[in-house]
Amino acid sequence: MIAPAILLPTTGSWAQVRKHAALADRLGYSAINCSHISARDSFTTLAGLADVAPRADLGVAVAPIYHRTPASMAQTAATVDDVTGGRFRLGLGVGHRVTMANWHGQEIGSPLTEMREYAGLVRALLAGAPATTGERWRSTFAFAGFTPRLDLPIYLAGLSVGMLALAGEIADGIVLWACPASYVREVVVPTVRAARVAAGKDPDSFAILAAVPCAATDDPERAMDGMRGELVRYFGLPFYRRMFAAAGYAGDIAAYDAADSDAGRRQAIGADFIADLCAIGDSRAVAEGVGRYRAAGPVTPMISNVAGTDFASTLHAAVAAS
Numbered sequence: 001m002i003a004p005a006i007l008l009p010t011t012g013s014w015a016q017v018r019k020h021a022a023l024a025d026r027l028g029y030s031a032i033n034c035s036h037i038s039a040r041d042s043f044t045t046l047a048g049l050a051d052v053a054p055r056a057d058l059g060v061a062v063a064p065i066y067h068r069t070p071a072s073m074a075q076t077a078a079t080v081d082d083v084t085g086g087r088f089r090l091g092l093g094v095g096h097r098v099t100m101a102n103w104h105g106q107e108i109g110s111p112l113t114e115m116r117e118y119a120g121l122v123r124a125l126l127a128g129a130p131a132t133t134g135e136r137w138r139s140t141f142a143f144a145g146f147t148p149r150l151d152l153p154i155y156l157a158g159l160s161v162g163m164l165a166l167a168g169e170i171a172d173g174i175v176l177w178a179c180p181a182s183y184v185r186e187v188v189v190p191t192v193r194a195a196r197v198a199a200g201k202d203p204d205s206f207a208i209l210a211a212v213p214c215a216a217t218d219d220p221e222r223a224m225d226g227m228r229g230e231l232v233r234y235f236g237l238p239f240y241r242r243m244f245a246a247a248g249y250a251g252d253i254a255a256y257d258a259a260d261s262d263a264g265r266r267q268a269i270g271a272d273f274i275a276d277l278c279a280i281g282d283s284r285a286v287a288e289g290v291g292r293y294r295a296a297g298p299v300t301p302m303i304s305n306v307a308g309t310d311f312a313s314t315l316h317a318a319v320a321a322s
Contacts, residue, residue: 004290004322005031006315007061007177007211007304008049010040017045018052020311025053027319031089033061033175033209033302043080050084058084061175061209061302062091062157065118071141073118074125078148086149091175092119093157094239109136112162119154119170126152155209159243161191168195173207175302178234180276181292183247184210189297208299214279215306216286216317223280226307228266232256235269249273279318280306286314287321294322 006024010017017040021032032053034042046058058080068076073090081088094111117134124131126148131139155173158164164187167174174192176184188208196203213230215223234240235256244253255268274280279289293301303318305311 001294001322002300003028003030004212004318005029005033005057005059005209005300005302007033007035007302009305009311010034010037010042010045018049020315021049022052023312023315025056027315029056029303029315029319030300031057031059031209031302033059033091035061035177036063043076046088047080047083050087057087057089059089059155059175059209060091061177061211062093062155065092065094065115069139070118070121070137071125071139074122074141074148075143077122077152078126078143078146081149081152082146089153089155089173090122091155091157092122093175094163112166115156115163116166116170119156123154126150153207155207158188159239161187164188164191165195168192168203168206169199169201171206173209176208176210178231178240178277179210179243180247180249180273181210181289181296182276183243184208184293184299185296187246189299193297204298208297209302210293210296210299211304212279212290212293212301212318213277213306214286214289214303214314214318215281215309216283216314217281217309220281220285223306223309224271224274224278225266226309227274227278227280228269230307231269232262232266235265244273247276278306279321283317283321286317290318290321 006029024032034045036042042060077090114136117137121137127150153172155175156167156171157175158167193203196206217223241253252270252273256265259265259268279286290301293299
């Protein structure tokens with residue numbers, strides 16, 4: 001069984017980011033992953049953590065494909081992999097229409113087609129293979145004076161059945177955020193494994209990395225409120241809304257839509273949803289929460305922090321629970 005990974009916040013002081021990375025490495029976590037949202041750049045952060053976390057794998061979870069060209073993505077990934085001693089994993093995601101438009105001035109067209117083209121072109125560039133020309137992505141870039149690792153792993157972020165199946169077909173793994181354990185068990189695992197088999201690939205060679213918002217705390221209600229504050233924005237994003245509904249939480253979405261205040265929208269996220277998604281409470285509750293993801297199939301839990309709780313304490317509790 002693979003040791004759990006962590007999803008390391010890139011917010012706060014640099015000293016704290018380094019402290020948490022060093023602790024995770026010392027405790028034996030298998031990988032340190034950084035999200036690529038609006039704080040520090042995840043690639044630069046991971047390169048800067050290599051010295052304090054010399055054993056764990058390092059991964060981006062995940063970079064949107066619309067903020068770098070395939071050539072730039074391949075070059076950046078290969079560089080980080082090289083300076084970290086071949087421990088890097090590239091995570092690619094579509095992102096969301098509102099953020100891609102407002103942050104990067106880019107439009108998402110057909111997510112599945114564009115992801116297939118993009119990931120294929122990045123692989124071709126890393127391998128030194130002839131570049132392909134697709135409907136959206138094209139490049140004649142080639143590495144010169146430097147040879148990247150040919151088998152650098154590429155994971156995709158996925159929520160829908162279509163993206164999960166694409167990941168099973170073309171990627172080395174899937175990265176999941178805000179996917180309740182029940183959805184991982186009932187939808188993610190069977191979908192990606194079926195896609196692997198259909199593609200003539202070994203389903204056991206595919207990694208499933210599932211974020212588990214976790215808090216070792218004696219005040220679970222406060223932690224749950226912190227989690228609602230984190231989740232409330234995702235209940236407004238179309239890709240997540242469809243996944244939450246498919247996971248059986250259409251009632252939470254309806255309550256969210258009916259609420260007329262931010263506080264009401266937060267409270268619309270029910271306790272059952274939080275319990276399905278998170279591992280919050282004493283050591284037993286943490287163990288049970290992490291265990292739900294382990295029981296869902298060949299899943300590596302990726303421990304993430306809950307706002308307002310102590311991540312160091314959680315890292316100790318979660319690795320003990322695994």
